[in-house]
Amino acid sequence: MKTLLSRCAVFAVFAAPAFAHADNLLASIGQYRNDIVYQSIQQMTMVAIAGILAILVAVPLGIYLSRATGKQARFAQAVLQTLNMGQAVPKLALLALAMSVLGIGRWPSIFALWVATLLPIVLNTLEGLRAVPRSLIEAATGMGMTPAQILLRVELPNALYVIFAGVRTALAITVGTAPLAFLVGGGGLGELIFTGIDMNDFSMLLAGAIPTALLAILTDVLVGQMQSLLVSRGVNPQR
């Protein structure tokens, strides 16, 4: 809660100049209330679907890559290279590519967001698991845990903080990229932002931009809360 408040304070400082220009700005933004609510839901649905699908694919992929040995290790390297290249592609280009394959609408948007979200989660899952000390695994094996028990009771819980950091980064990217979905017909707050820019309508632009920023902060706070709730106090360096 404390972090939420401090973040809002930071936001207020940045937003202050905008409000200072016109007292009736708030009122003129307010006229887009219905659009804001509808588009926010639309945007966050895309984020949620892309994010959840990314976690569902990236975490197991990270686990698999961390276990790859011998021939599989080369395959694992190839997968990581591909993901790295994917990360290098600008998000807008990713959307354009998705549109050229999947057409227009929300699904190409979700697909592009999903691809953009994968890499940080895969990388952090992999690194988190690699960082689990060998001695823990030796102790667990010596005590008679099966490989599955070691993964679920020792490796993942100890890597969870790092994995969550990946999820946080990934979702920050997703929420930030989501307004672009409007450009390929996916809807979302980009509709207000881009239309506002086109029409040189400052209040319309802000009606899209401010909720986008707020949603990004809110998402980060929510994931942060989940992180401190789900990660054991024993492995959380902040507690």
Add this chain to the structure above:
Amino acid sequence: MIKLSNITKRYEGASAPVVDGVDMEVGAGEICVLLGPSGCGKTTTLKMINRLIQPTSGKIFIDGRDTDEFDVVELRRQIGYVIQQIGLFPNMTVEENICVVPRLLGWDKAKTKRRAAELLEIVALDPSIYLSRYPKDLSGGQQQRVGVARALATDPPVMLMDEPFGAIDPINRELIQDEFLRIQQQVKKTIMFVSHDIDEAVKMADRIAIFRGGRLEQFDTPDTILARPASQFIAGFVGTDRALKRLRLVRTKDALSACLCAARIGESSERAQVLLEQHGVEQIVLLDAADKPQGYLSAAELRAIEGTLMAAHASPVQGVARQSDDLRSVISSMFALGQSWLPAVDDDGRFIGYVHQAHIVDMMRLPTETRV
């Protein structure tokens, strides 16, 4: 209890085996220390017992049963395992760490909880404080106590310890070794213990197995190894001061000089002089009514005293040897005090006899042919 029969481990591509035809047997309730320089095969030997490493050939029996007959996971759950890096799981509390194996074995919750508290008591940590702590909140010594408690959780008859106290600072290491020996008095486990420290081995072991290049060089009691090392290598390894190290193996109560004579407060000086002459000692201890040494008197001093002896007559006792002290610390206090003897006392401080330097030197002398 644990029997290794012609155990060999050879890695593919390596010319020499890491462990080469080791035969040994450790009796129930004994601590056997596997000792040797690094790369001598001691840790490999240990890890073959719970099959973290699979032997190339040979058999290992625990309590008469071939370990190959066990399912490997079942086998490991029946063997306590402590490692140098401790390996407490950081994501779990102390209680959860201790309860890992009981949970794997499906014990009920209440019993598991009781057991965790009981074990913390045994390793001298207050359960009300430490059960809910995380490993990162504990010092290294405390962590290893929990490590030992965790290995004891299901009361396994056999424990394997891989340099368990190696990462702990010297002062705490001594403490935790003493503590562990005290626990062992209660639990009487059969323990295989890897160490590279001869002092630790002498202190902990009932039997020491010295390894060199994968072969078992000597397998004997600490005293025999120190007194009669089987080879130049072992003599070098145990050190040129091995005769001094043997001092640690003997307690005061086993090194008392035959003379039990002592004067008492209130006795006549003549009687004390007679005692002194009879037993051919130079000084005599003066005891109070509770048998506690109050001081000592020399022959010359006794002659100067008329009538009965009083505490004020005697030179005060500067140090005593308690019956369970090892001779190394006794000799050390003798050197510090510049004395050639000390009165020995039991746990309640009552006089039980004399320890003389000359007698200790006599006791510790080795037969001529074994001096290397």
